[in-house]
Amino acid sequence: MTPELTLGPLVLPTPLLMAPMAGYSDLPFRLAVRALGGLGLAFTEMLNPHSVLIGGGRKRTALLATSPEDRLLGHQTYGSDPALVVEAARWLEAHGAALIDINLGCPTRKIANRGAGAGFLKKPDQALLMVRAVVQAVRLPVTVKLRLGWDTNLVSTTGLIGELEQTGVKAITLHARTGIQGYTGVADWREIRRAVETARTVPVIGNGDIFTPGQALAMFRETGCRGIMVGRGILKDPWLIRRIWDALQGKPDIEPTREERARFFLDHLDAMARHYGEDTGPLLFRKWIPQYAPSLRLDKATKHRWLQVRDGRELRADIVKCLAIE
Numbered sequence: 001m002t003p004e005l006t007l008g009p010l011v012l013p014t015p016l017l018m019a020p021m022a023g024y025s026d027l028p029f030r031l032a033v034r035a036l037g038g039l040g041l042a043f044t045e046m047l048n049p050h051s052v053l054i055g056g057g058r059k060r061t062a063l064l065a066t067s068p069e070d071r072l073l074g075h076q077t078y079g080s081d082p083a084l085v086v087e088a089a090r091w092l093e094a095h096g097a098a099l100i101d102i103n104l105g106c107p108t109r110k111i112a113n114r115g116a117g118a119g120f121l122k123k124p125d126q127a128l129l130m131v132r133a134v135v136q137a138v139r140l141p142v143t144v145k146l147r148l149g150w151d152t153n154l155v156s157t158t159g160l161i162g163e164l165e166q167t168g169v170k171a172i173t174l175h176a177r178t179g180i181q182g183y184t185g186v187a188d189w190r191e192i193r194r195a196v197e198t199a200r201t202v203p204v205i206g207n208g209d210i211f212t213p214g215q216a217l218a219m220f221r222e223t224g225c226r227g228i229m230v231g232r233g234i235l236k237d238p239w240l241i242r243r244i245w246d247a248l249q250g251k252p253d254i255e256p257t258r259e260e261r262a263r264f265f266l267d268h269l270d271a272m273a274r275h276y277g278e279d280t281g282p283l284l285f286r287k288w289i290p291q292y293a294p295s296l297r298l299d300k301a302t303k304h305r306w307l308q309v310r311d312g313r314e315l316r317a318d319i320v321k322c323l324a325i326e
């Protein structure tokens with residue numbers, strides 16, 4: 001039986017979530033992954049409250065862009081100033097958001113040193129105050145995403161999970177690494193299991209190191225988590241969530257062909273050109289080249305050449321020629 005995941009009033013079609021990823025989880029990528037199937041919920045990247053409230057211009061428009069096909073979508077925000085985070089959450093609610101997620105997990109020094117993201121795990125009481133303030137300020141379901149702790153003091157499973165549950169959040173996503181670990185080492189799924197055992201009313205979503213359908217099945221089995229969030233794995237293989245969904249339903253794992261991958265790659269480039277503009281889109285797209293290179297079996301010279309191209313149209317023409325697609 002496939003696990004079911006409900007976040008307050010939101011019943012997810014599948015228990016599989018695409019992680020918020022700054023610079024990657026934008027509208028073109030979300031729509032491309034949704035079209036492949038299996039996705040229960042996607043997130044925006046972490047939104048700076050200043051940009052949400054007073055930012056202007058094309059960057060903010062592109063960050064906040066969504067569409068009727070882009071459902072279900074959670075908006076993630078973060079910050080060290082609870083009043084500002086509350087205001088951003090209210091603004092997002094007034095502008096049609098369906099769910100607010102609070103980031104208590106970003107380990108980037110610039111953010112954590114200011115006391116935001118995973119920086120909050122150094123002072124769990126303040127994290128709780130902020131989360132409670134946001135929950136009380138909006139009618140939308142509010143969720144949190146956190147790491148195990150800032151350092152080896154694993155605040156998540158030594159109290160914080162239970163206390164977060166009391167704030168009224170509708171789900172807790174746990175990336176099973178500490179803040180100082182960044183992305184090194186391995187995610188400690190035993191801590192996800194502990195969080196699952198602690199949380200009585202709120203679903204725990206497991207996160208960390210899912211790169212194959214087999215690993216996702218193992219995480220469900222070993223931790224008892226109610227949902228799984230996939231991050232880096234989906235950047236390398238946009239089919240991953242669909243493949244996990246097939247595995248959960250006992251269907252065979254059908255890997256896409258190189259032709260399908262090449263077509264996806266080009267469609268993604270075109271979608272970015274439409275979204276960000278014919279000049280900027282293809283240049284922004286270059287960050288995807290190293291992600292897709294292994295599954296497209298790109299040789300080093302081609303990859304290097306594409307990363308150097310300064311003209312979007314030239315890049316597209318070269319891609320079409322090299323991958324032999326119309």
Ligand SMILES: Cc1cc2nc3c(=O)[nH]c(=O)nc-3n(C[C@H](O)[C@H](O)[C@H](O)COP(=O)(O)O)c2cc1C
Nearest residue numbers: 019020021022045046103175208209210230231232
């Ligand atoms: C490029 C990149 C950007 C990320 N940006 C965010 C973000 O904006 N908000 C957030 O909560 N986590 C962010 N993360 C962390 C992921 O959401 C996820 O927790 C982490 O990658 C672990 O999952 P994985 O092992 O499946 O990649 C980011 C990760 C990467 C690799």
